[in-house]
Amino acid sequence: MTEGSREISPGVEEERKGRGLLAELFIRLIKEKPLGVVGGVIVLIVLLVAIFANFIAPYGMNEIHPADRLGPPSAQYWLGTDQIGRDLFSRIVYGARISISVGLAGSALTTVVATLIGLISGFFGGKTDITIQRFVDAWMCFPPLLIYLSVMAILGPGLGQVIAVLGITRGIAQSRIVRGAVIGIKENVYVEAARSIGASNTKILIRHILPNVMAPIITILAVSCGYMILSEATLSFLGFGVPPPNPTWGGMLSGAGRRFMYHAPWLALWPGVALASVVYGLNMFGDAVRDILDPRMRGGLGRYGGVKVEKPKK
Amino acid sequence: MIPTIFLVTVLVFALVRFIPGDVIDLMVSEMAHGAGMETELTAEHLRHVMGLDVPIHIQYGRWVGIVPNQDGSFSGALQGDLGMSLWRYESVRWEIFKRLPVSFELGLFAIMIALSLALPIGTYSAIRQDTMGDYGGRTVAILAISIPSFWLGTMIMIYPSIYLGWSPPVKYIPLVADPLANLGQFIIPAVILGMYLSGTTMRMTRTMMLEVLRQDYIRTAWSKGLRERTVVLRHALKNALIPVVTMVGLLMPVVIGGSVVIETIFCLPGIGLLLIDALRTRDYPVISGINLVLASGVLVINLLVDLTYAWLDPRIQYK
Numbered sequence: 001m002t003e004g005s006r007e008i009s010p011g012v013e014e015e016r017k018g019r020g021l022l023a024e025l026f027i028r029l030i031k032e033k034p035l036g037v038v039g040g041v042i043v044l045i046v047l048l049v050a051i052f053a054n055f056i057a058p059y060g061m062n063e064i065h066p067a068d069r070l071g072p073p074s075a076q077y078w079l080g081t082d083q084i085g086r087d088l089f090s091r092i093v094y095g096a097r098i099s100i101s102v103g104l105a106g107s108a109l110t111t112v113v114a115t116l117i118g119l120i121s122g123f124f125g126g127k128t129d130i131t132i133q134r135f136v137d138a139w140m141c142f143p144p145l146l147i148y149l150s151v152m153a154i155l156g157p158g159l160g161q162v163i164a165v166l167g168i169t170r171g172i173a174q175s176r177i178v179r180g181a182v183i184g185i186k187e188n189v190y191v192e193a194a195r196s197i198g199a200s201n202t203k204i205l206i207r208h209i210l211p212n213v214m215a216p217i218i219t220i221l222a223v224s225c226g227y228m229i230l231s232e233a234t235l236s237f238l239g240f241g242v243p244p245p246n247p248t249w250g251g252m253l254s255g256a257g258r259r260f261m262y263h264a265p266w267l268a269l270w271p272g273v274a275l276a277s278v279v280y281g282l283n284m285f286g287d288a289v290r291d292i293l294d295p296r297m298r299g300g301l302g303r304y305g306g307v308k309v310e311k312p313k314k
Numbered sequence: 315m316i317p318t319i320f321l322v323t324v325l326v327f328a329l330v331r332f333i334p335g336d337v338i339d340l341m342v343s344e345m346a347h348g349a350g351m352e353t354e355l356t357a358e359h360l361r362h363v364m365g366l367d368v369p370i371h372i373q374y375g376r377w378v379g380i381v382p383n384q385d386g387s388f389s390g391a392l393q394g395d396l397g398m399s400l401w402r403y404e405s406v407r408w409e410i411f412k413r414l415p416v417s418f419e420l421g422l423f424a425i426m427i428a429l430s431l432a433l434p435i436g437t438y439s440a441i442r443q444d445t446m447g448d449y450g451g452r453t454v455a456i457l458a459i460s461i462p463s464f465w466l467g468t469m470i471m472i473y474p475s476i477y478l479g480w481s482p483p484v485k486y487i488p489l490v491a492d493p494l495a496n497l498g499q500f501i502i503p504a505v506i507l508g509m510y511l512s513g514t515t516m517r518m519t520r521t522m523m524l525e526v527l528r529q530d531y532i533r534t535a536w537s538k539g540l541r542e543r544t545v546v547l548r549h550a551l552k553n554a555l556i557p558v559v560t561m562v563g564l565l566m567p568v569v570i571g572g573s574v575v576i577e578t579i580f581c582l583p584g585i586g587l588l589l590i591d592a593l594r595t596r597d598y599p600v601i602s603g604i605n606l607v608l609a610s611g612v613l614v615i616n617l618l619v620d621l622t623y624a625w626l627d628p629r630i631q632y633k
Contacts, residue, residue, distance in 0.1 A: 138321030141609040141616075145571030146589070150329055150601055153593040230462055234575060237464045238590065253468050261472045268472050272465030280460035 021214055028292050036288020042281030043225075050096040057090035061247045070264045080266040082257055088266065091247035092274050098159065098248050099229045099278060106167045106228035111221045113171025118178025118213075119205055123186055133179075139172050148231065149240055157243040166231050174220045181213040215293040222289035226282030233275050249275045319613065323391065326605045327374050396603035401595055406603035409588060414607075417584035419489070420507060420573055423500050428508030429515060429562070433551075436519025440527065441546055451516065458513030463506050463572055467579035470502060484581045503580045507572050511565050518561050522554035529553075556626050563619030567612050 029036050049056055058078075059065075065085040073080045079088040121132040139147075147169050155161040185191070186209060194204050233250030235241030242248045244255055252271040261268045342357050361367045368376075375381025377397075379390020389395040396406035432455075439451040475481035482502050489496045526532065527550055535545045574586030581587070585604055592600035 134317045134321055137318045138325055138609075140567070141318065141322050141612045142325070142605065143567035143571035143608055143612065145568075145574055146605060146608060149574070149589065149593055150605060153596065153601070154329075226460075233462060234464060238575065238578065240593065250462075250464070253465060258468075261468070262475060265472055265476055268465075268468050272462065272469065275465060276461050279462065280456070283456070283460055 021218070025218070025289065025292060029288055033288035033291065035284050036291075039281040039284025039286075039288065042277060043285055046096050046278050046281070047100060049093055050100040053093050053097050057087075057093040059087040059090040061091055061094035062086060062245050063090070070260060072264070073266055079270045080264060082252075082264070082267055083260040088252075088270055091252065092249065092270055095247040095249045095252065095271065095274065096278075098242055098246060099232065099275070101159065102163055102166070102232040102242075103225040103229040103282070105163045106170075106232070107221050107224035109163060109167025110171040110174060110224045110228075111217055113168055114174040114178050114220055115210075115213075115217055117172065117175035118180075119182055119209065121175065122179035122182030123201070123205055123209060125183075129179075136172055136175060139169075144169055144173075144231070145234065148235055149238065152235060152240040157240060159242050159246075162232050162235060162241050166228050170224060170227065174224070177216045177220060178213055181216045182209055185209055185212045219286075219290045219293050223286035226279045226286060229275070229282065230279050315613070315617075319610075322609045322613070323378055323606065324374070326602050326609065327377055329602060329605065391606060396606065397599035399592075399600050400597045402597075406599050409600060410585060410603055410607055413583060413585045413588050415489070416486070416582055417573055417577070417586060420500060420504055420576065420582060420584060421569060423504035424508035424569060424573075425511065426508075427501075427504055428512035432512045432515035433519055433558075436516040437523055437546065437551060439516070439520040440523030441542075443524065448520075452520070455513040455516040455520075458509045458516075461509070463509060464575045464579060466509070467503070467506050467576060470506070471579065482580060486581065486583050500582075503576045503582060507569065507576045510572065511562070511569055514565060515558060515562060518558050519554065522557050523550060526550045526554045552626060556623060559619060559622050559626065563616060566615045570608055570611065 029040070063086065065081060065087070067085070068077065068081050069085040070083055071077055071081040071085075077087050077089065079092065081087055082091075117132060117136070121129045121136075148165050151165045152161060155165070191204060191208055194208050199207070232241055233248065236248040236250035237254045239254065241250060244251055249271040253268060257267050339357055342360055358367070366373065372381055375390075376383055377390050379388050379392035379395065382388055394407060396410070398405055399409055402409070435451045435454070439448045442448055471481060483499050487495045487499055532545060532550055535549045540549075573584065574589055576582070577584045577586035578590055585608070588600065589604050591597075592604070
């Protein structure tokens with residue numbers, strides 16, 4: 001953990017003894033961030049829905065009921081049916097699988113890429129750092145969606161391609177955060193001590209630097225997930241993400257169904273509600289994790305402990 | 315900045331050169347089918363037309379415009395020549411130039427609306443911390459960040475037309491034809507495009523204002539007997555804005571990317587719609603042209619952000 005957080009919450013420090021970073025994070029989350037817990041619960045529900053989609057969905061994801069095309073929400077079809085008679089609720093439930101896979105795999109890939117680039121660039125410094133950073137600069141000049149669309153147009157649509165493109169692109173941008181943390185840490189005496197007893201660069205990186213930059217790395221993991229899900233939905237909406245007939249939330253809002261939405265507005269409503277609530281949950285959760293781990297990015301009350309702004313009485 | 319520009323051109327160039335071979339074959343069959351000239355068009359010919367049959371560094375040099383073409387002339391990005399569209403027999407430069415005003419208007423409008431909402435609300439949230447107004451402002455900010463723009467756009471296209479018999483116009487009205495109708499047409503797309511920027515800026519402004527408001531010089535300003543308006547606007551806001559400006563600058567690529575989605579939903583014939591068309595038809599010169607133009611746009615915005623610092627913080631000087 002960093003110095004800053006110790007100063008701010010001395011009470012927590014006493015309790016923290018003997019606990020790992022993750023356990024401490026979890027406890028502080030529950031104690032200090034009710035909104036983050038709400039977000040976490042939403043995410044947990046969606047995660048369970050995604051895992052047990054087979055048992056929750058009343059129909060198959062591409063099961064067609066031609067007689068009940070464009071049916072309004074009813075007891076039989078809870079959220080209505082689409083233009084070829086597929087149950088919307090079942091498709092949204094299965095859609096959670098795709099969104100969660102992209103969210104988890106994408107943010108994991110982001111974290112790995114960001115950590116690798118950040119560690120190398122920050123630790124070795126000098127020419128290596130300058131070369132890598134100029135590349136990152138150039139990469140960050142491109143609007144992310146532009147990179148996603150251009151690369152997806154070349155690779156062709158598919159789940160794996162989406163995860164790779166989103167994860168690598170964001171990882172390159174986020175490597176800045178890891179690099180900054182590494183630069184702050186590598187001047188410490190213990191790194192010098194490790195070097196003086198003959199530890200190799202690899203050993204110093206893995207045993208001494210990496211554990212000390214875990215806070216920003218976990219932050220990247222936590223705040224990237226919602227972004228991944230939203231980006232995948234956007235790509236699928238534009239027709240460059242996960243191709244139909246896969247039930248993606250973004251794809252359900254576009255394509256062939258779009259013409260029928262004026263007659264069946266539930267087709268436009270529910271996939272978006274699912275998407276917005278997951279993204280909301282992940283944003284709240286990610287913000288809470290970031291606030292706890294990164295003292296500089298603290299928003300609002302978290303930093304001041306509820307101290308009001310001083311203002312003279314008139 | 316020079317190495318960055320160089321690397322940007324390398325990246326744009328590399329993107330297009332990574333077209334797999336089978337795509338060339340696919341293009342041959344697609345093009346031959348479309349133009350009705352099955353016999354004349356071969357993969358070799360297409361590679362030659364696209365200049366893919368020479369070594370890679372010469373291809374790059376020609377594309378940038380520092381190595382002469384087959385006929386000895388220089389025509390590359392430096393000369394403002396981005397090549398020809400594969401399908402429309404129009405220069406990419408002209409295609410982009412035609413569409414630029416629409417995207418520019420949309421983006422400028424979105425940024426103006428977003429910031430004119432975010433800065434006052436964020437400031438108010440901070441100076442009236444933990445009041446109903448603060449909670450209201452924060453809720454709006456969180457919603458603005460979480461609601462996907464393409465979903466909100468779709469909802470606005472559909473629900474009012476069912477229940478109110480009204481829907482946003484989908485036929486583009488040029489600014490010169492009817493300025494008022496044109497501006498009216500842009501309001502809804504601009505609000506949706508600016509939504510994310512607005513929410514993030516609101517939260518950042520609030521955080522930074524809270525930070526600044528507990529500084530000693532703010533207490534000094536109060537004890538001098540200054541009015542609240544002077545303390546907040548002159549002493550606090552100007553200092554709080556420096557990190558906010560950084561963040562707004564960093565979000566510009568997101569706004570530019572978002573305009574692709576918004577233009578698609580509202581059928582505004584800007585760069586975004588051109589890009590989607592080009593991607594669907596695999597018009598690679600157009601794709602790389604748009605990439606180059608937009609990345610250069612981001613570079614210029616970064617420069618403007620740096621200049622804004624100097625205005626906000628007189629201690630910063632560029633020599």
